[in-house]
Amino acid sequence: MHKQRTFTAEDWRPFMRGPETPLDDLIESFLVAREAELSPRTIDGYRDHLTAFSRSLDSPKLRDLSPTTVQRFIAERRRRAPFAARYAGAVLKAFGTWLANNQYLTGPLGGSVLATVKVPRVDRRREALSDKDVEVMLRVLRDGDNRNAARDRAVILTFLATGLRLNELREVRMTDVHIERPLERSYLFVRAETSKSHRNRRVRLDPLAANAVHQYTKDWRPEAAGAAAALLFVTEKGEPFTYNGFQNYVRRIGDRFKAAGVEHWMAHRCRHYWATSNHRNGMTIFDIAAEGGWKDSEMVRRYTHDRPFEELQAMPTALTAMLRRRAS
Numbered sequence: 557m558h559k560q561r562t563f564t565a566e567d568w569r570p571f572m573r574g575p576e577t578p579l580d581d582l583i584e585s586f587l588v589a590r591e592a593e594l595s596p597r598t599i600d601g602y603r604d605h606l607t608a609f610s611r612s613l614d615s616p617k618l619r620d621l622s623p624t625t626v627q628r629f630i631a632e633r634r635r636r637a638p639f640a641a642r643y644a645g646a647v648l649k650a651f652g653t654w655l656a657n658n659q660y661l662t663g664p665l666g667g668s669v670l671a672t673v674k675v676p677r678v679d680r681r682r683e684a685l686s687d688k689d690v691e692v693m694l695r696v697l698r699d700g701d702n703r704n705a706a707r708d709r710a711v712i713l714t715f716l717a718t719g720l721r722l723n724e725l726r727e728v729r730m731t732d733v734h735i736e737r738p739l740e741r742s743y744l745f746v747r748a749e750t751s752k753s754h755r756n757r758r759v760r761l762d763p764l765a766a767n768a769v770h771q772y773t774k775d776w777r778p779e780a781a782g783a784a785a786a787l788l789f790v791t792e793k794g795e796p797f798t799y800n801g802f803q804n805y806v807r808r809i810g811d812r813f814k815a816a817g818v819e820h821w822m823a824h825r826c827r828h829y830w831a832t833s834n835h836r837n838g839m840t841i842f843d844i845a846a847e848g849g850w851k852d853s854e855m856v857r858r859y860t861h862d863r864p865f866e867e868l869q870a871m872p873t874a875l876t877a878m879l880r881r882r883a884s
Contacts, residue, residue, distance in 0.1 A: 578616075
């Protein structure tokens with residue numbers, strides 16, 4: 557009778573990647589391992605930063621991944637783009653943790669070899685559009701007479717009304733649009749597979765945006781076939797927008813806003829405006845996180861801004877509000 561053999565880590569070592577393994581091979585394995593939990597756009601972002609790091613070392617091996625090489629890469633990026641440097645640092649540290657968990661590369665104490673790498677801090681407080689900026693944008697949209705004016709109005713008003721991310725809006729389907737009566741009850745359904753939070757959610761669509769979307773779909777949306785037929789926003793030829801194509805289209809609308817006096821315009825600032833305005837109009841941070849598709853309320857704090865003290869003075873205190881409720 558043969559005794560059953562117990563396999564040890566040493567038995568598997570010939571099949572594992574060693575110090576001479578090309579770093580690019582491990583990067584690809586890491587991205588494949590994360591596909592189930594991250595969106596395609598996030599995976600693309602991870603790939604961009606990891607590939608940029610690999611190119612900075614000129615065909616590196618696994619042994620070339622060290623705190624020194626990573627800190628040098630982050631420092632070089634920080635001089636040009638602080639936010640990109642912070643993101644790159646976070647991605648590389650996640651890569652280091654994955655390498656350690658799979659026993660490909662570990663530090664002296666058994667954890668990630670990049671455990672000591674410091675991700676640079678950046679002031680992430682978001683600058684929202686002002687009410688004056690939005691008034692200028694509404695005037696530009698109202699005066700627009702180009703062939704895509706109806707679509708322009710629907711897209712920008714939906715950004716302002718819902719705070720959707722650019723890719724979330726690009727992937728909204730016709731069946732996700734709910735124009736109700738009265739219009740105040742209208743909303744969009746955001747599907748989990750299109751959102752960074754990986755959660756389904758409903759987002760209110762105010763009457764101005766609901767009316768613009770309704771007009772676009774009924775009178776101006778081109779006939780579309782195939783995959784495009786399901787989408788809310790399509791190109792002039794009735795085809796689906798690619799991510800870059802939709803980004804460029806929205807950027808061209810932004811050029812008109814800039815020409816009218818809106819400085820530093822970008823689509824994501826509509827999300828800042830949505831969060832900040834809702835916060836100042838009484839929504840709690842938790843409500844904003846749920847409707848905006850943030851996983852935790854801490855992220856919302858980077859987008860919202862405190863109310864000016866003059867506005868707080870005009871609001872009833874808790875005691876005053878209670879007495880008014882009882883009186884009514």
